[in-house]
Amino acid sequence: xxxxxLEQWGSMVASKKGRFLALGCWVLLxxxxxxxxxxxxSIESESGKxxxxxxxxxxxxxxxxxxxxxxxxxPLLLVWHRESGLTNDDFAAIQKVYAELKTNPLEHQTxxxxxxxxPPQAFSASTSDNGSTLVTPVFFEKxxxxxxxxxxxxxxxxxxxxxxxxxxxxxxxxxxxxxxSGPVGIATDAVSLFSQADVKLMIATVLxxxxxxxxxxxxxxxxxIPLIVVxxxxxxxxxxxxxxxxxxxxxxxxxxxxxxxxxLFGAGTDYCLFLISKYxxxxxxxxxKAAAMKLAVKESxxxxxxxxxxxxxxLATLSLAHYGSFQRFAVPFSFGVLVMGIAALVVxxxxxxxxxxxxxxxxxxxxxxxxxxxxxxQHKSSHKVSHKIGRFVTHKPWIVIVITLLLLGxxxxxxxxxxxxxxxxxxxxxxxxxxEGFTLIEENFSPGELAPVQLVIDTQGSDINLQQQLANISxxxxxxxxxxxxxxxxxxxxxxxxxxxxxxxxxxxxIPELKAEVVQLLEDTGIKDADTHVWIGGETASQYxxxxxxxxxxxxxxxxxxxxxALLLFVYLRSVTATVYLLATVxxxxxxxxxxxxxxxxxxxxxxxxxxxxxxxxFVFLVALGEDYxxxxxxxxWKKRKTKDHLTAVEEGVVHTGSVITSAGLILxxxxxxxxxxxxxxLVQFGVVTAIGILLDTFIxxxxxxxxxxxxxxxxxxxxxxxxxxxx
Numbered sequence: 196x197x198x199x200x201l202e203q204w205g206s207m208v209a210s211k212k213g214r215f216l217a218l219g220c221w222v223l224l225x226x227x228x229x230x231x232x233x234x235x236x237s238i239e240s241e242s243g244k245x246x247x248x249x250x251x252x253x254x255x256x257x258x259x260x261x262x263x264x265x266x267x268x269x270p271l272l273l274v275w276h277r278e279s280g281l282t283n284d285d286f287a288a289i290q291k292v293y294a295e296l297k298t299n300p301l302e303h304q305t306x307x308x309x310x311x312x313x314p315p316q317a318f319s320a321s322t323s324d325n326g327s328t329l330v331t332p333v334f335f336e337k338x339x340x341x342x343x344x345x346x347x348x349x350x351x352x353x354x355x356x357x358x359x360x361x362x363x364x365x366x367x368x369x370x371x372x373x374x375x376s377g378p379v380g381i382a383t384d385a386v387s388l389f390s391q392a393d394v395k396l397m398i399a400t401v402l403x404x405x406x407x408x409x410x411x412x413x414x415x416x417x418x419x420i421p422l423i424v425v426x427x428x429x430x431x432x433x434x435x436x437x438x439x440x441x442x443x444x445x446x447x448x449x450x451x452x453x454x455x456x457x458x459l460f461g462a463g464t465d466y467c468l469f470l471i472s473k474y475x476x477x478x479x480x481x482x483x484k485a486a487a488m489k490l491a492v493k494e495s496x497x498x499x500x501x502x503x504x505x506x507x508x509x510l511a512t513l514s515l516a517h518y519g520s521f522q523r524f525a526v527p528f529s530f531g532v533l534v535m536g537i538a539a540l541v542v543x544x545x546x547x548x549x550x551x552x553x554x555x556x557x558x559x560x561x562x563x564x565x566x567x568x569x570x571x572x573q574h575k576s577s578h579k580v581s582h583k584i585g586r587f588v589t590h591k592p593w594i595v596i597v598i599t600l601l602l603l604g605x606x607x608x609x610x611x612x613x614x615x616x617x618x619x620x621x622x623x624x625x626x627x628x629x630x631e632g633f634t635l636i637e638e639n640f641s642p643g644e645l646a647p648v649q650l651v652i653d654t655q656g657s658d659i660n661l662q663q664q665l666a667n668i669s670x671x672x673x674x675x676x677x678x679x680x681x682x683x684x685x686x687x688x689x690x691x692x693x694x695x696x697x698x699x700x701x702x703x704x705x706i707p708e709l710k711a712e713v714v715q716l717l718e719d720t721g722i723k724d725a726d727t728h729v730w731i732g733g734e735t736a737s738q739y740x741x742x743x744x745x746x747x748x749x750x751x752x753x754x755x756x757x758x759x760x761a762l763l764l765f766v767y768l769r770s771v772t773a774t775v776y777l778l779a780t781v782x783x784x785x786x787x788x789x790x791x792x793x794x795x796x797x798x799x800x801x802x803x804x805x806x807x808x809x810x811x812x813x814f815v816f817l818v819a820l821g822e823d824y825x826x827x828x829x830x831x832x833w834k835k836r837k838t839k840d841h842l843t844a845v846e847e848g849v850v851h852t853g854s855v856i857t858s859a860g861l862i863l864x865x866x867x868x869x870x871x872x873x874x875x876x877x878l879v880q881f882g883v884v885t886a887i888g889i890l891l892d893t894f895i896x897x898x899x900x901x902x903x904x905x906x907x908x909x910x911x912x913x914x915x916x917x918x919x920x921x922x923x
Contacts, residue, residue, distance in 0.1 A: 205492030208544045209485040217545040221538070225430035232438035235527075238447045239340045245519035250740040251710075255651050255732025262680030263688055268305035268334035271348070272377030274632035275360075278367050280326040285371045286315040288358050289331065295354050296333065301347040306334040323639035330636060330644075335379055341386045344379055351375075366631065376632025381620065384629040386449060388875050396453055399869045400460045404862055408464070411858045416554050420546055421467035425460055428538035432459070432531050439526070448523035453878070454870070455527045459535055461866035462506060462820065465859040466539035469502075469827055470495050472855035474547060478560040479575055484551045488544050496540055498830045501767050502823040503536025505760055509819030512756040516748040518741065521811065581853030581898075585846035588902045595903035599895050603783050609790035614797075616804035617738040617745075618698035622876040641672045643692035646734035648706075650689040650713065653728040657720055662689065664716055670694060670705050697735040700804070706731055706739040742807055749811050756815065757782075760822055769916030773829060776904050776912075781821040784896045785814055788888030795887070796880055806877040809884060817888040820863065824897045828852040832905060836918050841909055845902050853898060860893025 207213045246253050277285055294311035296304065310318075310331060322329045333351075335344060355362055361372045375383070401422060408418035432455075440447040474491035481487040507529045514525035552559050559571075566572060588595050623630040636644065652661070666674045672694035680686030691709075695702050710729055717725035757778060764774040789810060796802040832848030839847070867889065870882025905912045913919040 199493050201496035202489055202493040205489035208541060209488035209548045214545040214548045217541050221427055221542050225427060228431060228434040232434035233441055234433045235436040235440060235447060235452055238437055238440045239342050246740050246744060247517050251730055252732050252736040252740045255649055255730035258651050258730060259649060259732060262682055262686045263678055269337050269379055270332045270334055270377045271375060271379035273331045274374045274376050274635050275329040276327055276366060276372045276635050278327060279369060281322060281329060283315045286318045288360060288371055291358055292354055301350050303336045303339045303343060303347055304333060305336050325639060328635050328639040341382050345383045348375060348383055374628045374632035376629045380629035380632060384623060384627050396456055396869060399872060400457055400866050403865050403869060404460050404464055407862050407865055413558060414555050416556060420554060421464045424467055424538055424543045425463040427542050428463060428535045429459060432534050436527055445526050446523050451524045451527050455531050457866045457870060458528060459531050461863035462532055463535040464862050466499050466536060467543050468855050468859045469499050470539060470543055475555060475560050478552060479562060482562050482565060484548055488548050492544055498827045499539055501826050503532055505763055505822050506532045506819040508759050509756050509815055512752050513815060515752055515755060518744045518748050521748055578850050581850040584898050585849035588849060588899055589842045589846045589906050592903040592906040595899050599900040603787035606790040607786035609793050610786055613793045614804035615807040617741050617807045620698060622806060624874040637696060641692050641694060643672055643694060643697050646697040648691040648693060648735050649732040650691060651730040652687045654685045654687060655722055656685050657722060659720055661716055665689060665691060698738060702735050703739045703742060706736050745807050752811060753814055756818060770913050772908060772911055772914045777825045780896050780900050781818050784821055784891045785817045785888060787891055788817060788884055789813060791887045792884035795883055805880045809880050812881055813884045816885050820889060821892040824856050824892055825901055827856060828897055845906050849898055849902050856897055857893060860889055864889040
């Protein structure tokens with residue numbers, strides 16, 4: 196009789212030569228790649244483009260770059276502040292700083308205004324009405340890597356220190372303070388936050404997984420083994436991604452790398468637990484460790500492969516996004532999980548067979564004969580709780596279905612109340628310099644001055660000036676004089692300051708309103724097809740386009756991912772019915788997690804809004820990872836059903852997967868919850884929503900809702916597969 200492919204693989208990797216060959220080849224691969232290619236974290240993080248060229252704000256930027264060239268560069272805004280009011284001594288200190296920047300320019304500095312030559316009285320005209328705040332720029336070369344800009348800011352900080360200008364002290368203290376804001380300040384703060392997050396995240400995640408594994412398995416050695424496997428997988432993943440990024444095939448995204456680390460430790464440990472659990476179970480029946488591993492790989496390998504493939508394909512759908520940040524997540528995530536899945540079936544079996552039963556010490560699994568021979572216990576798990584849950588679910592399925600759907604539906608009902616923001620600054624801690632600088636500008640000037648709206652018009656040769664009409668619009672605070680294009684004098688540029696935070700939701704909603712009003716004004720002057728002759732640029736328009744592109748990506752990626760996972764489930768289970776309800780339960784769990792996340796983030800943690808990217812990120816992760824647990828449990832039910840009646844198969848499926856999935860879920864939720872300890876709000880929000888979703892899948896969907904539905908459906912759960920024909 197021909198062996199099952201996974202059984203053959205188990206025999207190879209567990210054999211005396213195979214186990215050492217598998218380990219040796221993998222370690223050699225890690226060493227070679229580590230020396231040959233750079234680690235992903237050593238690659239400079241580029242601030243990659245997020246919006247496609249077809250978006251209006253990008254088109255406006257292209258026209259402005261061509262018709263209104265500005266060689267000054269990218270601005271760093273220095274926000275100077277003294278609570279009691281700026282003094283002449285403060286103005287003199289500012290002049291001294293600019294004099295030093297003129298004499299000894301910073302690296303990549305292109306231009307500075309001649310503040311050093313201005314009389315102190317001249318500063319008062321630019322100071323805020325209350326006299327407490329002044330904003331001055333320093334310009335840097337465009338396109339310089341953020342890491343290099345940070346070095347320039349470090350040099351600037353030394354200049355500030357030598358002139359007794361405070362950067363770290365509380366803004367209310369009686370001293371001259373400065374905060375770095377504007378495009379350069381925001382970009383360097385963002386990279387700084389993520390670079391700090393990497394180390395903290397890695398340490399916190401490793402410690403958490405280690406502690407949870409020790410508590411769950413009470414075996415120090417068994418707790419370390421999954422971490423070793425994840426480490427060896429990362430040893431292949433990091434240099435490979437580093438090489439791909441170095442070649443320019445992908446852009447390195449610090450946020451993506453940070454979350455990938457969490458995903459690898461969480462999902463990687465899960466895959467390890469699936470195999471370890473099955474191996475331990477078989478060791479109670481089979482004395483030979485190699486033979487036991489062969490069976491363990493055969494029994495759990497399919498579920499591990501399908502689980503990993505589901506996550507890989509699910510995360511790969513992010514490559515369909517138009518928004519750059521989503522796209523930059525696709526390759527690291529899907530490639531990382533793919534390698535992790537392979538490592539779980541290559542490295543882990545080899546390590547476990549090399550170590551043998553000692554891996555489970557002090558609760559070593561033994562066959563009955565071994566236990567008698569050595570006069571020791573078997574240490575078999577009783578699964579008392581899982582037995583009670585399995586029996587309750589199979590005997591009271593409708594009660595379980597109604598209660599769980601009411602709970603998940605109740606949480607999901609909060610989803611329409613969620614407020615979203617596309618403001619990058621809102622992700623920063625309130626004491627971050629660039630955010631403090633923006634707050635000072637918002638409180639002391641017109642907030643729209645930080646990021647003016649850039650209105651570009653093609654007049655088609657008509658003599659038009661819209662300055663007065665634009666100034667009369669209620670949400671516009673100030674309108675600059677019209678600028679005429681250098682190459683095409685039909686192109687006009689107006690800079691508009693909004694009277695509200697340019698990143699606020701209300702301001703974003705003004706963009707389509709503004710375009711409609713300007714189009715109407717142009718049509719009133721006789722310009723035909725005016726809609727194609729108006730472009731709006733600047734940060735507010737860019738955030739509006741981000742919102743539109745994000746919504747488009749959700750409408751494409753979500754159904755595509757569902758369709759691909761549905762296809763995988765059908766191929767694996769041969770059941771249309773199971774495919775439908777397994778996907779449906781994970782989707783309602785996702786909406787429940789989003790609603791519960793909003794309750795915690797808004798009512799407990801005080802967040803006024805969550806990042807607009809959270810729904811798509813959470814969907815991709817929760818549907819893919821949630822389906823992981825469903826696959827592992829449902830595959831156990833399918834196996835039991837081949838030899839047992841329907842109710843017994845469902846009950847034993849719950850029993851045999853209960854403890855391992857609960858353990859895996861706690862670890863995965865814990866690793867994502869680690870994100871909530873970081874100072875970056877978007878990661879905090881993502882971590883909270885994802886952790887809640889995984890817990891809902893672990894404790895509600897997988898042990899209760901899915902087996903209850905399977906029970907109620909009876910043989911129709913397997914329709915139209917072979918098991919359907921067996922009847923009840």
